[in-house]
Amino acid sequence: xxxxxxxxxxLVTEKTSxxxxxxxxxxxxxxxxxxxIEIKKAVETLFKTNVISVRTVNVSGKVKxxxxxxxxxxxxxxxxxxxxxxxxxxxxxx
Numbered sequence: 001x002x003x004x005x006x007x008x009x010x011l012v013t014e015k016t017s018x019x020x021x022x023x024x025x026x027x028x029x030x031x032x033x034x035x036x037i038e039i040k041k042a043v044e045t046l047f048k049t050n051v052i053s054v055r056t057v058n059v060s061g062k063v064k065x066x067x068x069x070x071x072x073x074x075x076x077x078x079x080x081x082x083x084x085x086x087x088x089x090x091x092x093x094x
Contacts, residue, residue, distance in 0.1 A: 003042040005090045006034045009092045011078055022081045030056070039079050052082040 008029045016027040030039055036054040042052050057080070061073030083089070 001031070001032050001034060001038055001039075001062050005046055006038055006042040007046065008090050012091065020041065020088075023089055024085060026081050026083070028079050028081065030079045032052075032058070034077070038052040039081070043081055047089050048068045049087045049089060052084055054082075 008031065011027040011029050013027075019025055019027070028039075028043075034042075036056060039056070040051045040054050043049065045055075057078050059076050059078060061075045063070060063072050065071075
């Protein structure tokens with residue numbers, strides 16, 4: 001799998017930004033077919049950082065109603081990545 005197709009986007013929420021401040025970690029939305037080894041290799045290659053650990057979570061899509069019919073949002077996978085102490089990835093850097 002190509003390293004550019006593994007990482008889809010950063011997950012920036014209030015909870016993840018607080019975690020980034022406390023511990024040097026980031027949260028990413030990744031491809032559902034990728035594993036921890038591929039995610040670690042992609043982050044180290046793209047962002048030139050050292051990764052300590054990778055934890056993944058499969059998030060199931062919510063069931064929503066659209067008028068009379070009901071539908072389901074897409075399932076997705078997120079990865080919590082812990083970086084070495086002193087390293088940081090800033091997604092809003094210009």
